[in-house]
Amino acid sequence: xxxxxxxxxxxxxxxxxxxxxxxxxxxxxxxxxxxxxxxxxxxxxxxxxxxxxxxxxxxxxxxxxxxxxxxxxxxxxxxxxxxxxxxxxxxxxxxxxxxxxxxxxxxxxxxxxxxxxxxxxxxxxxxxxxxxxxxxxxxxxxxxxxxxxxxxxxxxxxxxxxxxxxxxxxxxxxxxxxxxxxxxxxxxxxxxx
Amino acid sequence: xxxxxxxxxxxxxxxxxxxxxxxxxxxxxxxxxxxxxxxxxxxxxxxxxxxxxxxxxxxxxxxxxxxxxxxxxxxxxxxxxxxxxxxxxxxxxxxxxxxxxxxxxxxxxxxxxxxxxxxxxxxxxxxxxxxxxxxxxxxxxxxxxxxxxxxxxxxxxxxxxxxxxxxxxxxxxxxxxxxxxxxxxxxxxxxxx
Numbered sequence: 001x002x003x004x005x006x007x008x009x010x011x012x013x014x015x016x017x018x019x020x021x022x023x024x025x026x027x028x029x030x031x032x033x034x035x036x037x038x039x040x041x042x043x044x045x046x047x048x049x050x051x052x053x054x055x056x057x058x059x060x061x062x063x064x065x066x067x068x069x070x071x072x073x074x075x076x077x078x079x080x081x082x083x084x085x086x087x088x089x090x091x092x093x094x095x096x097x098x099x100x101x102x103x104x105x106x107x108x109x110x111x112x113x114x115x116x117x118x119x120x121x122x123x124x125x126x127x128x129x130x131x132x133x134x135x136x137x138x139x140x141x142x143x144x145x146x147x148x149x150x151x152x153x154x155x156x157x158x159x160x161x162x163x164x165x166x167x168x169x170x171x172x173x174x175x176x177x178x179x180x181x182x183x184x185x186x187x188x189x190x191x192x193x
Numbered sequence: 194x195x196x197x198x199x200x201x202x203x204x205x206x207x208x209x210x211x212x213x214x215x216x217x218x219x220x221x222x223x224x225x226x227x228x229x230x231x232x233x234x235x236x237x238x239x240x241x242x243x244x245x246x247x248x249x250x251x252x253x254x255x256x257x258x259x260x261x262x263x264x265x266x267x268x269x270x271x272x273x274x275x276x277x278x279x280x281x282x283x284x285x286x287x288x289x290x291x292x293x294x295x296x297x298x299x300x301x302x303x304x305x306x307x308x309x310x311x312x313x314x315x316x317x318x319x320x321x322x323x324x325x326x327x328x329x330x331x332x333x334x335x336x337x338x339x340x341x342x343x344x345x346x347x348x349x350x351x352x353x354x355x356x357x358x359x360x361x362x363x364x365x366x367x368x369x370x371x372x373x374x375x376x377x378x379x380x381x382x383x384x385x386x
Contacts, residue, residue, distance in 0.1 A: 078380050116309040123312060144349045145374045152341025156334050181338045184272050185378030 009047040011037040016054040017103040025051065025111050055104060055114065058097075059121040063128050065089045070132045079138045083150035084178055086129060090154060091171030094161075098170075105162050126151045153177045202240040204230040209247040210296040218244065218304050248297060248307065251290075252314040256321050258282045263325045272331045276343035277371055279322060283347060284364030287354075291363075298355050319344045346370045 015036035019028040030051060034041045048054050069089035073082040094101055108114045129147035138146065157177040161170045208229035212221040223244060227234045241247050262282035266275040287294055301307045322340035331339065350370040354363045 079377050080380075116313060119312040119316060120309065141349050141353065141370050141373050142377050144352075145345060145370060146377050148345025148349060149342055149374060149378065152338060152345055156337045156341060159337075160334065177334050177338060180335050181342060182378050184335050184339050185342065185375050187271050187273075 008039055008043055012044050012047055013054050020107040021103055025107055063125050065093055067128045067132045079133050079142055079146035083146050087174045088171055091174045095170045122151055153181055201232055201236055205237055205240055206247050213300040214296055218300055256318050258286055260321045260325045272326050272335055272339035276339050280367045281364055284367045288363045315344055346374055
């Protein structure tokens, strides 16, 4: 994802998403994508390995930025504060590409194989965050638990952001959701034994 | 999952899991499963729609029991306490079938398509728990956040239980992990704004 600059990669990506939305992912060919972008198939394959990479190329960048932000949180920050830094980074990156995210989402939702791939990317994100937290000295099971909680917040916030046209900016929703999770976790009526 | 009784369904399930573990899921035929169980293919198809259902038939039961336990928590229980009741139910059900879970897990892990299906089942579990919490009057985004957190706890606890041969019983690990999540969420060094 990220901002689509008026370069070849950006034009191809936008053309692809528009076509996936109009005709469906399976019905779109690389030739059609290249044609709509005013470029050649050869140029497409210089930028993307295949049709799916247009949709998932951003996931690796997102994971990298989130892990870097968590790693870079102050040494004094607790596990969920490091996760909060990762969520801030994700919010900034995705908010910039909201137009793309809005085109992309219905394509993913409509296609079981793409939905499954999206879930696999989120599982990989949990792993990356858990590794980063362990690198900060967070023990198990706290590290994977904080990572799971962070990705849970991401999923809930992302869905609200995508579905509501008048939604606040993603970084704000992410902070609200993380805050709501903290309340839910501390607001137990019966004490955790 | 659940306990495998010495009935036809149980014998077929156990034979199938043994064969998947020995030869791989793709290399096992229904004829072989039936033969090992001392039954016919026809009997297999009376109990299971296909080879995959042996692995995932228990997921629907698990989801149902967890949702029922959350729904049945005292009216005064907060969202995460209702989730704790669901986790207790899951722990009891799976602990009874530990032998099966141990046979099943490497089969899933070794096979991308089965892993993806497992993730889809967990996503469905999140949905079911969020619906149940909404039914208890928990608003959004707290309902899906508590559901995500609960399934996150389930995943982390389940993995510890499966990987450690000397592991405590699953209900105990689930309670420890939920407790650890509560500490992580409340132990922020910098306040949630």
